Amino acid sequence: xxxxxxxxxxxxxxxxxxxxxxxxxxxxxxxxxxxxxxxxxxxxxxxxxxxxxxxxxxxxxxxxxxxxxxxxxxxxxxxxxxxxxxxxxxxxxxxxxxxxxxxxxxxxxxxxxxxxxxxxxxxxxxxxxxxxxxxxxxxxxxx
Numbered sequence: 001x002x003x004x005x006x007x008x009x010x011x012x013x014x015x016x017x018x019x020x021x022x023x024x025x026x027x028x029x030x031x032x033x034x035x036x037x038x039x040x041x042x043x044x045x046x047x048x049x050x051x052x053x054x055x056x057x058x059x060x061x062x063x064x065x066x067x068x069x070x071x072x073x074x075x076x077x078x079x080x081x082x083x084x085x086x087x088x089x090x091x092x093x094x095x096x097x098x099x100x101x102x103x104x105x106x107x108x109x110x111x112x113x114x115x116x117x118x119x120x121x122x123x124x125x126x127x128x129x130x131x132x133x134x135x136x137x138x139x140x141x142x143x
Contacts, residue, residue: 037085038087041082
C-alpha cells in the first residue's frame with residue numbers, strides 16, 4: 001500500500017511532464033462522469049454526427065439511421081456506445097426507441113475543452129510577450 005509520504009516522494013522524482021500528467025488526471029477525476037468514455041465515443045465521426053443531430057432535438061433510431069451509410073444494427077451499436085458514455089439517453093415507447101442528447105454531459109466536455117483552450121491561450125500570450133521583449137538575434141547568414 002502506498003502512503004501519502006511515498007506518493008510525495010514519487011511525485012518529486014517525476015519529470016515535470018509526468019507531474020503535469022498526474023495533475024491533469026486528478027483534475028479530470030473531479031468531473032461527475034468519465035470524460036475518457038465521452039471523448040472515446042466522440043472520436044468516431046459517425047457518433048459525432050449522431051450527437052450533432054441529437055443536439056437539434058430528440059430523434060428515433062430510424063431517423064438517425066436514415067442519412068447514415070450503414071445498417072440499422074450498426075447505428076444501434078454506435079448508440080449503445082454513446083449511451084454507455086453518458087452523452088446520449090434513449091427510451092422505448094412501443095416499437096419506437098427515441099434518443100436524446102444529455103446536455104449536462106456535453107456541457108461537461110465543453111467546459112473541459114474550454115479550460116484547456118484558455119490554458120493554451122494564456123501560454124501562447126506569455127510566449128508572444130516573451131518573444132516581443134527578446135531582441136532579435138542576427139544569424140550568421142545575414143549580410
